Amino acid sequence: MAMNPLSSMGAAPDLSFYRETAERRAHAAQGYIHGTSMPERSRLATLNELSNGDFVRFLELSGTDHVLEVGSGLGILTSEVAARVPDGIIFGLERSEEQLEFALQQLDLVSGDMLPHLQFVQGDAHELPFSDASFDVVYCRYVLEHVASPLRVLQEMHRVLRPGGKVFLQEGNIYAVQFDPDCAKFEEVWRQFGHIQEKLGGDPAIGKRLFRLLAAAGFEAVSISLSPVLHRAGTEGFAPWVSVFSDILRTAEDSLAANGLPREETRAAIAELDAIRDRDDAAMFFYWNRAHGRRPT
Numbered sequence: 001m002a003m004n005p006l007s008s009m010g011a012a013p014d015l016s017f018y019r020e021t022a023e024r025r026a027h028a029a030q031g032y033i034h035g036t037s038m039p040e041r042s043r044l045a046t047l048n049e050l051s052n053g054d055f056v057r058f059l060e061l062s063g064t065d066h067v068l069e070v071g072s073g074l075g076i077l078t079s080e081v082a083a084r085v086p087d088g089i090i091f092g093l094e095r096s097e098e099q100l101e102f103a104l105q106q107l108d109l110v111s112g113d114m115l116p117h118l119q120f121v122q123g124d125a126h127e128l129p130f131s132d133a134s135f136d137v138v139y140c141r142y143v144l145e146h147v148a149s150p151l152r153v154l155q156e157m158h159r160v161l162r163p164g165g166k167v168f169l170q171e172g173n174i175y176a177v178q179f180d181p182d183c184a185k186f187e188e189v190w191r192q193f194g195h196i197q198e199k200l201g202g203d204p205a206i207g208k209r210l211f212r213l214l215a216a217a218g219f220e221a222v223s224i225s226l227s228p229v230l231h232r233a234g235t236e237g238f239a240p241w242v243s244v245f246s247d248i249l250r251t252a253e254d255s256l257a258a259n260g261l262p263r264e265e266t267r268a269a270i271a272e273l274d275a276i277r278d279r280d281d282a283a284m285f286f287y288w289n290r291a292h293g294r295r296p297t
């Protein structure tokens, strides 16, 4: 019989911090901290450009897999994964109508036609509109940090996987980012950003909880790892990655202001990161948390 890794720990795991409340759910439904503005889409597209190659390799796909991406956003990653499963099927599930429309338009523009084995559907990750045991591989990236109940989303991902099917996750712990020289204003505003994300029903430190959550959702053979983002001035990735963080603040400025963070503080933090990006002696350190596991057979 498949073992739940947490069962060997004795006491029942404390998952009370993920108890889904109506209030949390309502906030998460409306309060996607990044929003869907054009500059935010552009930021997300850059993030895809910087991280997709490595993430697609992480997925261990075979060409005939039936695959689901939960929270597919602009569909950029979904379409790259589609190219790796030419004889399979891939669905992108996304809640936001605006993101879905954009995904469909872009794919149409780029390919002239939709790939026949790539489909996008609108829906909520907490209630996946698929039958049990439909997929060989289910993944999500940069999504669990925004949902009201990550545990419930993972239980849904478990349900729609066939027995023996694989789950892959990549999420962040925003507090892991560091710059040298220190950025005191950015650090203060970043902490506030995290508090506001929590207030909106999300979890800015979700990355470090992936093992506990996957195990609690019933997955076995759970493995955790880090995908480092280390850059110094003068290397190709340095300026774009520093800009990923300043652009998060730029595109969230309205949302942060609406939640009590004065615009001048956000702008001072952005200016500090812009100055770091232009130095020739600076460095940045971050990592994504990754996890994969299997639905027991």
Ligand SMILES: C[S@@+](CC[C@H](N)C(=O)[O-])C[C@H]1O[C@@H](n2cnc3c(N)ncnc32)[C@H](O)[C@@H]1O
Residues within 6 Å of the ligand: 032, 034, 044, 048, 070, 071, 072, 073, 074, 076, 077, 093, 094, 095, 096, 099, 123, 124, 125, 126, 140, 141, 142, 143, 146, 147, 148
């Ligand atoms: C940061 S984007 C990541 C998109 C994509 N996974 C990627 O890596 O490019 C997060 C996406 O999750 C979507 N999302 C948030 N909560 C969701 C939910 N409950 N169900 C489905 N999608 C959701 C948002 O609308 C947004 O498009």
